Amino acid sequence: MYTASTPRAIDVLLARYGESHRNPVNELIHIVCIPAIVFSLLGMLWALHPAVALLVAAAALAYYVTLSRAFALGMGVMVGAMLLVLAMLPDGTVLPTAIGVFVAAWLGQFIGHHIEGKKPSFFDDLRFLLIGPLFVLSILYRRIRLAW
Numbered sequence: 001m002y003t004a005s006t007p008r009a010i011d012v013l014l015a016r017y018g019e020s021h022r023n024p025v026n027e028l029i030h031i032v033c034i035p036a037i038v039f040s041l042l043g044m045l046w047a048l049h050p051a052v053a054l055l056v057a058a059a060a061l062a063y064y065v066t067l068s069r070a071f072a073l074g075m076g077v078m079v080g081a082m083l084l085v086l087a088m089l090p091d092g093t094v095l096p097t098a099i100g101v102f103v104a105a106w107l108g109q110f111i112g113h114h115i116e117g118k119k120p121s122f123f124d125d126l127r128f129l130l131i132g133p134l135f136v137l138s139i140l141y142r143r144i145r146l147a148w
Contacts, residue, residue, distance in 0.1 A: 008067075008068075009067060010067040010068045010071065010134070010148065013067070013127065013128075013131050013134075014131065014134065014135060014138055016121065016125075016128075017121050017128055017131050017132065017135050018135065019118075019121075020113070020116060020118035020119065020120065020121050021116065021121075021135065022116070023112075023115055023116045023117075025112065025115050026112035026113065026115050026116040027139070029108050029109065029111065029112035029115075030109070030112060030132070030135065030136060031136050031139060032105075032108065033105040033106075033108040033109050033112070034105075034109075034132045034133055034135070034136045035078065035082075035133070035136060036101050036102075036104070036105035036108075037101075037102065037105045037106065037109070037132075038078070038079070038082065038133055039082045039085070039086075039098075039101060040097075040098045040099070040101040040102035040105060041056075041098075041102070042056075042057065042079070042082050042083060042086060042098075043086055043094050043095070043097060043098025043101070043102075044095065044098045044099070044102070046083070046086045046094050046098075047094045047095035047098065050083075050086075050087070053083060053086070054083070057079045057083065060075070060079075060130060061075060061076055061079065063130060064130075064134070067134070068134075068148045070141070070146065070147060070148040071134050071137055071138075071141075071148050074137045074140075074141070075133060075134070075137065078133070078137075
């Protein structure tokens with residue numbers, strides 16, 4: 001049960017994730033590359049079948065609801081926009097685009113972690129693959145003073 005003295009799971013996860021994302025250059029790289037990775041993963045799933053992308057997105061959003069409704073809403077908007085872009089891409093372009101973005105974005109991520117001098121968080125806990133997008137969203141939420 002949550003009390004004022006007990007940190008919420010989302011706050012603990014973001015704090016742990018943030019431990020290896022303190023360098024401003026690495027943080028900037030993550031702000032660009034994490035949404036690109038989400039887009040590319042959705043694109044690869046979309047190339048299999050749009051229903052697969054929708055199902056995986058719904059599962060991720062269900063997990064986000066358990067952590068924070070405000071983050072789930074923000075991710076819903078972001079994922080919805082990404083799925084709309086994928087739906088508008090010409091047939092035959094989704095998969096190559098997704099693969100190219102995926103490779104470039106992960107290359108950027110590893111460069112950022114080289115600059116940071118710390119390994120990516122998901123090497124220790126795979127949940128951080130889902131927390132990364134919330135880390136980026138938390139930066140936006142802090143800037144616009146939106147609570148999560």
